[in-house]
Amino acid sequence: MDALSAFSNPHKFMAVSKPFAWGFTGLGIVIVIWGVYQGLYVAPPDYQQGDAAKIMFVHVPSSWLALFIYVFMAGASFISFVWRSPLADICAKSCAPIGAAFTFLCLITGSIWGKPMWGTWWEWTDPRIVSVLIMFFFYLGYMAIWNVMETQQKAARAAAILCLVGAINLPIIHYSVNWWNSLHQVSSFMNDKSTTTSEYKWPMYITFSLGYLALFGGLTLLNMRAEVYKRRAEMLMQRKMVFG
Amino acid sequence: MLPELDKYAPYIFSAYGIAIAVLAGVVIWTVLRSINAKKKLDALEAAESKEPAKGGQT
Numbered sequence: 001m002d003a004l005s006a007f008s009n010p011h012k013f014m015a016v017s018k019p020f021a022w023g024f025t026g027l028g029i030v031i032v033i034w035g036v037y038q039g040l041y042v043a044p045p046d047y048q049q050g051d052a053a054k055i056m057f058v059h060v061p062s063s064w065l066a067l068f069i070y071v072f073m074a075g076a077s078f079i080s081f082v083w084r085s086p087l088a089d090i091c092a093k094s095c096a097p098i099g100a101a102f103t104f105l106c107l108i109t110g111s112i113w114g115k116p117m118w119g120t121w122w123e124w125t126d127p128r129i130v131s132v133l134i135m136f137f138f139y140l141g142y143m144a145i146w147n148v149m150e151t152q153q154k155a156a157r158a159a160a161i162l163c164l165v166g167a168i169n170l171p172i173i174h175y176s177v178n179w180w181n182s183l184h185q186v187s188s189f190m191n192d193k194s195t196t197t198s199e200y201k202w203p204m205y206i207t208f209s210l211g212y213l214a215l216f217g218g219l220t221l222l223n224m225r226a227e228v229y230k231r232r233a234e235m236l237m238q239r240k241m242v243f244g
Numbered sequence: 245m246l247p248e249l250d251k252y253a254p255y256i257f258s259a260y261g262i263a264i265a266v267l268a269g270v271v272i273w274t275v276l277r278s279i280n281a282k283k284k285l286d287a288l289e290a291a292e293s294k295e296p297a298k299g300g301q302t
């Protein structure tokens with residue numbers, strides 16, 4: 001209950017979040033460095049894809065995080081929209097640049113893997129690629145709204161609505177490989193029928209996922225703290241302008 | 245020392261290089277934003293706490 005209370009009250013949040021923010025960020029950096037070392041130097045080549053399979057170690061977890069962060073952001077946006085919680089819109093706003101970065105990473109590493117494996121950098125007829133690109137545009141649109149609206153209240157409402165509309169795209173991303181013909185394979189999570197034989201595949205996916213998740217947690221908390229500082233500073237400046 | 249990779253090495257180095265650059269960029273941007281926001285607030289609070297004393301002198 002204390003943790004819930006801390007995440008609904010900005011003062012309590014600022015008091016308890018600092019060690020978590022820096023701790024998760026540091027942990028994420030260490031795990032990702034470890035993952036890069038394992039991926040490049042230790043993991044053996046795949047019997048079909050050769051060393052190109054190593055690109056999947058950074059690509060697949062980034063796609064999971066891109067989706068997970070959007071779900072998280074949509075949840076915070078829903079709370080912000082319904083209950084007008086001050087920390088919920090700060091939380092959703094703070095997630096957006098990190099989610100956009102992971103979505104960009106997913107798209108770019110997928111493209112780099114696609115050239116040698118599929119013979120193309122980009123395929124407009126692939127529903128998975130296009131739906132993830134649409135999600136990237138929703139992230140960018142969400143951030144743009146916060147920068148163009150006149151007041152924070154208006155921005156929070158409009159951004160929350162856009163985020164919730166964009167959530168319609170999430171099941172499309174997930175099921176696109178089942179619903180339409182796609183270059184992507186169907187989901188192999190929990191039902192591994194993929195062709196790779198590398199015993200490093202799942203340990204590497206889990207390593208990068210944990211690293212990305214820790215980075216997401218730490219950076220979101222740091223961003224939230226920065227936003228609280230920024231709003232306090234704006235309040236002080238407004239008070240100074242009014243009372244001299 | 246660079247790892248020994250097959251003919252896909254340029255693709256692998258590009259993917260890992262971009263991944264490291266993007267993640268490092270997000271970390272640096274977030275940390276700087278947090279530090280700068282705290283500095284700005286501290287400066288404003290320090291200026292405000294000095295104001296009553298300044299007002300008392302006049």
